[in-house]
Amino acid sequence: MTRVQDRFAGLYADIYSLFNSAPWIAENIKTYPKGYVSNEVNTEYAIFDVSSADEGFSDSLRGILFIDIYVPNGLGPTRAAKIADIFDKYLAGATFATNAQKAITQFRRESTFIIRGPAIDNSSKLRSTYQIQFNYFKKET
Amino acid sequence: MSHIASIGAGMFSDMSVAFDASGPAAAPGTMSKANLDALFATECTDNTPAAAEFIRIANVREFPAIGTPPNIVNVPVFGQSVSQQIQGQADAPSMEITLNYVPTQWASGTPLGDLVGSGEQCVFRFALLNSAPSGGYASSAGGLGTTQNTYWYFLGKIDSLLVTPNLADSNQATIAITLQSVVHGAYTI
Numbered sequence: 419m420t421r422v423q424d425r426f427a428g429l430y431a432d433i434y435s436l437f438n439s440a441p442w443i444a445e446n447i448k449t450y451p452k453g454y455v456s457n458e459v460n461t462e463y464a465i466f467d468v469s470s471a472d473e474g475f476s477d478s479l480r481g482i483l484f485i486d487i488y489v490p491n492g493l494g495p496t497r498a499a500k501i502a503d504i505f506d507k508y509l510a511g512a513t514f515a516t517n518a519q520k521a522i523t524q525f526r527r528e529s530t531f532i533i534r535g536p537a538i539d540n541s542s543k544l545r546s547t548y549q550i551q552f553n554y555f556k557k558e559t
Numbered sequence: 560m561s562h563i564a565s566i567g568a569g570m571f572s573d574m575s576v577a578f579d580a581s582g583p584a585a586a587p588g589t590m591s592k593a594n595l596d597a598l599f600a601t602e603c604t605d606n607t608p609a610a611a612e613f614i615r616i617a618n619v620r621e622f623p624a625i626g627t628p629p630n631i632v633n634v635p636v637f638g639q640s641v642s643q644q645i646q647g648q649a650d651a652p653s654m655e656i657t658l659n660y661v662p663t664q665w666a667s668g669t670p671l672g673d674l675v676g677s678g679e680q681c682v683f684r685f686a687l688l689n690s691a692p693s694g695g696y697a698s699s700a701g702g703l704g705t706t707q708n709t710y711w712y713f714l715g716k717i718d719s720l721l722v723t724p725n726l727a728d729s730n731q732a733t734i735a736i737t738l739q740s741v742v743h744g745a746y747t748i
Contacts, residue, residue: 478566511570513690522565524689555566 425479425521426470429554432514432523433468433483445504449485462489462497464505470554479554483509483525484547488537491544495533498546502531505548521556560700562747563707567689571706573696574616574656575599575684576717578608578670583681586714592746595712598682599698606669613684614670615696618659620731625685625711627742628652653718653737660722660732675720680739686710687745704748711744 430451436442437449448460452467465488470481485505489497510529515522529550537543577584577598587594603612632647665672674681686696687709694705703710719735 511691513567515565518565522567524567524570527570553568557566 423477423556425477425554425556428517428521428556429470429479429523430468431516432521432554433466435514435516436508436512437466442508447501447504462487462501464488464501464548474553474555477556477558478521479556481552481554483550483552485549487546487548488543489546491536491542493544495544495546498533498544499531502529502546502548505529505550509550519557521554523552523554526551526553560704560707560747562709562745563687563689565689565707569622569687569689571688571691572619572622573684573686573688574619574622575602575613575686575696576616576671576674577611577613577682577684578603579610579612580608582670583674583679584611586680586682586740590712590740590743592743595682595684595743596698596746596748599684599696602696602702603670606664608670613697616656616658616671616734617664618661619656620659621657622685623654623656625654625742651738653735655733655735657731657733659729665720665732671717674717675734676718678716680714680716682712683715683736684710684712698748700748702748708747709745710747711742712746713738713742714740 448458448463450456450465452465465486467484468481469484470479472480474480487498487501506529509525511525511527513522513524529548531548532546534545534547537545584598598611599613600611603614608614628649630647630649631644634643634645636643684698686703688706690706692703692706694701696702715736715738717734718737721733723731725731
């Protein structure tokens with residue numbers, strides 16, 4: 419007897435629904451998932467990584483959304499902090515439900531932001547990290 | 560909108576008190592949803608309430624359990640191996656809310672500050688909200704109704720306010736509310 423879960427794909431679908439949305443695209447912060455290679459040349463961009471490492475309850479998930487923010491190095495951290503604020507605006511306390519009948523992804527209201535210094539593979543970029551915890555609640559079926 | 564239909568954390572839950580120009584709003588003659596909703600028509604943000612305005616208890620860290628507690632009475636039944644349970648009269652519950660203490664909201668002369676220990680009965684509303692209502696917190700379609708919501712009304716008094724000064728965290732306060740009625744709800748709008 420198999421039991422289809424689709425929770426990991428469902429979690430990604432919820433997160434993609436934000437970064438595909440018109441309001442986010444209008445913010446003009448290019449945001450890619452880890453493992454995606456873009457041909458675009460951007461002065462600032464972000465790469466996100468979904469870690470559902472922590473166990474949730476029953477059919478649910480719990481984890482952290484890690485986002486690396488890259489801005490030009492040498493101009494200070496203010497722009498990176500402003501980008502982190504934009505991520506907060508859309509993520510902190512937000513709920514995403516591409517299939518609300520089955521599951522929702524709910525982000526915590528707390529988040530963290532750390533300036534990491536020049537990127538290891540490209541010193542012209544300043545790397546900083548933004549992290550926010552999420553819960554993926556799945557209804558029992 | 561509708562009742563909350565998904566599993567989730569009530570991160571935007573809210574406790575509010577109804578006021579009018581002279582103090583806490585009197586309980587309506589009939590505790591119906593429509594009458595109670597009318598008391599929470601507009602949020603008061605300047606500490607000078609007018610009729611049908613409400614003030615949110617802000618900066619809450621922790622809510623207690625909300626609802627009417629049971630009072631189960633065990634009844635031994637002769638000749639049976641299992642006793643029966645019947646519902647008795649419930650004790651009047653009290654609840655404590657922990658909040659980050661901001662003195663401007665609780666100072667003497669402010670609407671909420673003057674309620675503490677006054678013995679005045681007020682109308683409370685507790686709203687369970689998993690996401691922020693974009694239209695504000697009024698009991699209307701354009702307020703709480705802008706997101707999925709579930710809320711309750713009850714009559715109560717704010718009996719005490721105890722401030723805990725903190726050297727390493729926010730100053731905190733615990734307010735104790737005693738209930739004077741059953742809890743009406745759950746409603747949605």
